[in-house]
Amino acid sequence: MSTSNHTVKEARPQAGLPSVSTEVRIRHFLKLLTSYWLSSDWMFAWFGTAFLLGSKYIVIYMSVQANSWQHSFYDVVQNKQVDLFIPEIIKFFLINGCSAVVLVLDVYFYGMFSMRWRTFLTTEYVARWMKNNGFYSMERAALIDNPDQRIAEDIKDFTNSVMAIVVGLFGSITAGISFGSVLWSAAAPIRFLIAGYHISIPGDMLWYSLLYTVLTTGAIIWVGRPLISRTMRQQQVEADFRFGLIYIRRNAEQIAFLDAAPTEVQSLREAFDRIKKNYHRLILAQMGINATGHIFDSVGKLLPVFLTIPKYFAGTLTFGGVMAAQDAFRQMTSSLSFFYQAFQSFAQQIANVNRIWAFDQVLERGGASGIQVIKEDSREIAARDLRLDFYHNASLTIGDWTILPGQRWVVVGPSGIGKSSTMRAIAGLWPDGAGVVQVPSQGLTMFVPQRLYLPIGTLKNAICFPGSPDAYDDDQVISLLSVVGLQKHAQRLHESRSWADQLSPGEQQRLALVRILLYRPDRLVLDEATSALDMANALHFYATLLERLPSVTLISVVHDERLTPFHTHCLRLAAEGVTQSALDPEEETVC
Ligand SMILES: Nc1ncnc2c1ncn2[C@@H]1O[C@H](COP(=O)(O)OP(=O)(O)OP(=O)(O)O)[C@@H](O)[C@H]1O
Incomplete structure (x- = not known):
């Protein structure tokens, strides 16, 4: 017989994530972002990216064609060139028909690509979570909340919003360049006097549209600053509420025995109040963004009119030129306004990446063991x-x-x-x-x-778990059920149920x-x-x-x-x- 002692020891360090520098976070983000393009599915990743950007380019090219059509169409109307009217209408249908085909293909491929990328990341994270019983260690030590949400939701949102941002950014730059050149052709120099010097800057329409976009974007970002932290908070309180519901489901019987529904309702209400409270603050931030966007939008509708009409009256611009320049101005400002439109998705993106980052930290620490x-x-x-x-x-x-x-x-x-x-x-x-x-x-x-x-499934599957039910004869299982006095369930061997509840x-x-x-x-x-x-x-x-x-x-x-x-x-x-x-x-x- 031997003895040893049960002793008091130093406090165990609290589970928590070490604080790290922004540089480490950026490196993590880049790794997360690029891992698919460096994976075994790299061919699809690269070709898919090229296809997506290519089709975005074609969509923009078609809208530039539509803009040039406006120019020639309204010139035809102004000059009363009746013989050119029908060819112009045919041209209209051709341009819009091609745009429609490219847009439909683009939507299909965009969805396929985003699902393939999500599949890659999800498979990788599930494998890492399950490896060496990591999922158990996380739960045991309560290292992180809601890993299920991180795998199911955050990765989905991450792939969706990165795609929206990257493709949108490419589109807005391409549209900016394409419509910028249209505006340049409709432009006159900006002339002003500084300290007795006459300054002349060519391309007034282009510079005004750029200035307008910078002002809009700056104002929106300034007004929407609180959106990032409020979006992060919203995700957290939503996850807590969902977990509360899952926890009640998991412990349904115990709660019912205790007749504790009112207490649980109270704590759910408190959790939901946190959602409501933050949502209110979130809405206020969104309201600010929308109001600012709306003001700039209204100004943006009138501004090209004021900029082009004087040239039309002076005879330096045709009516078609006025219509095309106005359209180009709107196209350019709306494509550049992508930055502020993406602001909300950007806020969500930061929250997602932070959550995935925390999950990665825990996954990487997983293997450490004192025993x-x-x-x-x-x-x-x-x-x-x-x-x-x-x-x-x-x-x-x-x-x-x-x-x-x-x-x-x-x-x-x-x-x-x-x-x-x-x-x-x-x-x-x-x-x-x-x-x-x-x-x-x-x-x-x-x-x-x-x-x-x-596991949920047939009774035989549940008994034979984790092995395959096909590896054992029904007769063998039935005879063992009799040995333990469970012969009454022998008939249910192939019935599918949640046996833990049955x-x-x-x-x-x-x-x-x-x-x-x-x-x-x-x-x-x-x-x-x-x-x-x-x-x-x-x-x-x-x-x-x-x-x-x-x-x-x-x-x-x-x-x-x-x-x-x-x-x-x-x-x-x-x-x-x-x-x-x-x-x-x-x-x-x-x-
Ligand atoms: N997942 C866990 N996370 C943190 N502490 C835990 C966990 N599981 C058990 N403990 C703690 O470890 C100690 C030993 O628990 P353990 O379950 O081994 O006791 P036990 O002797 O099997 O108890 P019982 O006879 O009641 O089942 C307890 O103080 C318990 O609070």
């Missing part, structure tokens, strides 16, 4: 200098512990002492602490917790035994696997297990000491120390 788990080519499970650390400044020192093949260890101790955590440490799921856990690399080690995981906790624990007997593991770790069973059923569970798998190496956490006779050794965890002892079933040794 080392190594696989050895031996048949024993062994712990060396094992110490488990808990969040409440306590630790549990197990020390050295060896489980030889065929031995059956019972682990007992008061609630909260660390029995389940010790099992987690053996499975490599409890990283906090120190020491080494050595597990055999050969054969199957199976861990069975109190609550069995039953079976009682005790039935689920009996299903665990069916799963164990199907898999026939070499080593079995049971963590209160019979806690929901009455004593007769619990005794039957252990008796059946040992009858069918007599040489299994067993570690089981139990609360009821009537189950200790099924074991050969005992590990007792207590505040004053951990003890190990051999049990003699003949003499009914107390653990």
